[in-house]
Amino acid sequence: MMINRFTLTLAAALVSSAALLGGCTPAESQTQEDQGSGTTANASALPTEQPRLTLTGWEPESAGNAESWTLIPEHADNGDLDRAAANNKGLWLMNDQGKVQAHLPGRFATLDVRSHAGGLTLASVNSRTARPMLIRFNSQDQSFGQPLYLPATQYKVENLCLYRDEQENLFLFLLGEEGIGEQWLIASDQRLLDSALPVRRLSMPPQSEFCAVDDQQHLLFVNEETVGVWAYGAHPEAELSRAAIDMVAPFGSIAASAAGVTAVPGGLLVLDAEAALMHRYQQTGNDWSALPPISLSELEEPERVTSRPTENGIDLLLVNDGKTALFAGELQWRPEPAELAAPLPVLLPRIHTDAIPSAGDAADDPAIWVHPSQPERSRVLGTDKRAGLAVYDLQGKELQFLAVGRLNNVDVRRNFTFNGGLVDLAVASNRDRNSLHLFAIDQSSGELTDIGQIPTPLSEIYGLCLSQSPEGLIYAIANSKSGRFLQYQLSAEVQQVRGELVREFATQTQPEGCVADDQRQKLFIGEEDEAVWVLDAGADAPATLQKVVGIGGLVKDDIEGLAFYQHPEHPYLVISSQGNDSFVVLDGEAPYTVRGAFRVGLNAEGGIDGVSETDGLEINSSNLGSAWGKGMLVLQDGRKRMPEGNQNYKYVAWQDVAKALGLD
Structure with missing residues (x-):
């Protein structure tokens, strides 16, 4: 209930000349790979309207001493629930008048909340056990469910933040003392998992106490008290890098120190506790x-500050270290929401392989060998570009590892004459x-x-693919980073393998991926920063590149990689679009119409x-049985998460690709 009736009506004051600082690019659907460096500009070129802020001292009937408060996101199922708090007497859910609607006894510290159909998910830390806890609240019968506990941490959790991705997976960020951070998967399909899954470790600033997440932009904001405010990619597949939103003076516009942060659509609010200021930031393209x-x-x-968008502005609830502990009100400011890229379909991997032996960026290129009579015994080959070649079964289990050196790309073809008999052939660079x-x-x-x-005369061999002529001759097409391509006809005299150079051509800049359509005798090559090109695959054909x-x-x-779905009537070319972590599908015949793109999610x-x-x-x-009835797509994964580890390969059913993009 409202007890303290005095009202503060405050106008925005221009305190210092703000700067447009190096910023963080908004994530496309599920990626942070388009992050770029920001530019610098004077704030005098920016709008200087004075938004009205009306704050009122607010005192609830319980939990008035709680440091952790959050405004509950608007949702039809939330009813009168408006605010939540955590303190040494429990978790509290209240209406906007401060009347308690529900209470979970216990000793808790820090709090975040997300709405979902039927209720809320609350995240806090059990102060008795030092274990982060998730719990669901059912709005219909006003009951709490069974808690989900994370393992006790070896550090003090300063704060935590929830994040929901485009697949409706729910994650928890833990912000610990001395720069320790973690991300955990805690819910999927509107339900808590039986056990939380560790996603990745995070390197956070050592003076961090507050965090906030923008689900739409997939950004995690973290303060560094005496330094500034940072943005990190929140998505589980995001690169672990950060961009500055603002710095403490004299390097930025924050007067004294960075404290509580709260994300609003298209913007960010940051408290400067020592200077009694609330800084505002508008997302402008790739910067802030x-x-x-x-x-x-x-x-x-x-x-501390928590926010919630309204029709005309932003609801605020501030925690103040003073005579009046809580202030509520509305800021009549609505930043222009950043433009979001159209979402792409997200497919799920069915299988992942055992990890490759080498740490770091080591996995690179896969190939698929189909057993001639028992397709369920087919194999996936994957290069470890620091150590050799791995061989996996269709369940992802490693069957062989050939430690033969730094192999980059690999491809396979059938029926190669060797040592007086027929074998199938794998070739790697x-x-x-x-x-x-x-x-x-x-x-x-x-x-x-x-x-x-x-041997080849290439000074830095890189990509490779194979092609096979209608007569059964096998060719290896290798390239170097300089753009030079060499095409070799492969043969063997008893046990001695041979290669005859039959054609040479080049691209202007660095290539890598290539793939052949043996049925139509076409060769597709990828020039990384330019285009995909096609030419005749025949050894005697002119090497004329067509875009x-x-x-x-x-x-x-x-x-990056190229792959070809071989079908007599409807072939498709698939491109690894590494710049936004997606895969683009084109018709495999001219005019090579783009049919769509997809991502592969968690x-x-x-x-x-x-x-x-x-x-x-x-x-x-080929029909490899089970989920692979219409074929299999194998993808190298550049970031192994959940948990972190050496890289591996993921298997995706082609039927899922076809369904998502409406392919024949």
């Missing part, structure tokens, strides 16, 4: 604009020796054997993380 701050001079030390490295695949068991190398698709639209550089039920930073990929259209 510092707007004139709001004076809070009649509050002794405003430390070996960066230790700038060679073509050949492996025989036993057509019965699928076991690989190293059968030798063919298939360039950078722009759905295709974001770098263009499979919570399967405990499989999503896919990002993909270098290589491969498709096979």
